[in-house]
Amino acid sequence: MRLPKRFTRWMPILLGLTLLAAGCAAMTTSAEQNTQSSATVAAHTAYKPQTRTFTITAVPMVVHEMQDSEDYLKADFAKGGLLDGKEVYGFYPSDLVVYQGDTVNLTLVNPADDPHTFTIAPLNINVEMKGQSAAHTSFVASQPGTYEFICDEPEHAPYMWGQLVVLPDSLAQ
Numbered sequence: 001m002r003l004p005k006r007f008t009r010w011m012p013i014l015l016g017l018t019l020l021a022a023g024c025a026a027m028t029t030s031a032e033q034n035t036q037s038s039a040t041v042a043a044h045t046a047y048k049p050q051t052r053t054f055t056i057t058a059v060p061m062v063v064h065e066m067q068d069s070e071d072y073l074k075a076d077f078a079k080g081g082l083l084d085g086k087e088v089y090g091f092y093p094s095d096l097v098v099y100q101g102d103t104v105n106l107t108l109v110n111p112a113d114d115p116h117t118f119t120i121a122p123l124n125i126n127v128e129m130k131g132q133s134a135a136h137t138s139f140v141a142s143q144p145g146t147y148e149f150i151c152d153e154p155e156h157a158p159y160m161w162g163q164l165v166v167l168p169d170s171l172a173q
C-alpha cells in the first residue's frame with residue numbers, strides 16, 4: 001500500500017508522540033498504584049493493639065433442675081436417655097473476635113452452683129469457674145487463628161464451648 005508522502009513524513013513523529021503519551025500514562029498509573037499500596041501498608045502497620053474486655057457467663061440451658069418444670073426432661077436425663085450423665089450449659093457470648101496483638105480481658109461469671117472451667121488448651125489457659133462466683137483472666141492474642149474454648153468437665157462436653165477468632169493485624173482498620 002502506498003501512503004501519501006505528507007503522511008509518511010509525519011508518521012514516525014506521530015508514532016513517537018503516541019508512544020511517549022502512553023508511556024507517561026503508564027508511569028502515572030504505576031506511581032498512583034505505588035502511592036496506594038504504600039498507604040495501605042502504612043495503615044496496616046499503624047494498627048495499635050487494643051484491650052478487648054468481655055464478660056462471659058456460664059448459662060444453664062438444659063440441666064437436671066429443669067426436670068421439675070419440664071416433664072419430658074426426665075426421659076432425657078434417665079439412664080440410657082439422650083442426656084444420660086450430661087447437662088447442657090453454654091458460654092454466653094460464645095464467639096469472641098479480636099485482632100492479633102490485642103490484650104484480651106475476660107471476666108468469667110458462673111451464677112449456678114456447678115463448677116466449670118474456661119479452657120483454651122493451645123494457649124495454656126485453664127481457669128476454674130467455681131459455683132456462684134466470678135473469675136478473671138487476661139492474655140495477649142499474639143497469633144492469628146481460631147481457638148476453641150471449652151469447659152473441661154466431662155459432664156458438660158460436648159455442649160459447652162465457644163471460639164476465639166484472632167484476626168491478623170493486617171486486617172485491622
Ligand SMILES: [Cu+2]
Pocket residue numbers: 089115116117151152153156160
Ligand atoms: Cu461446665
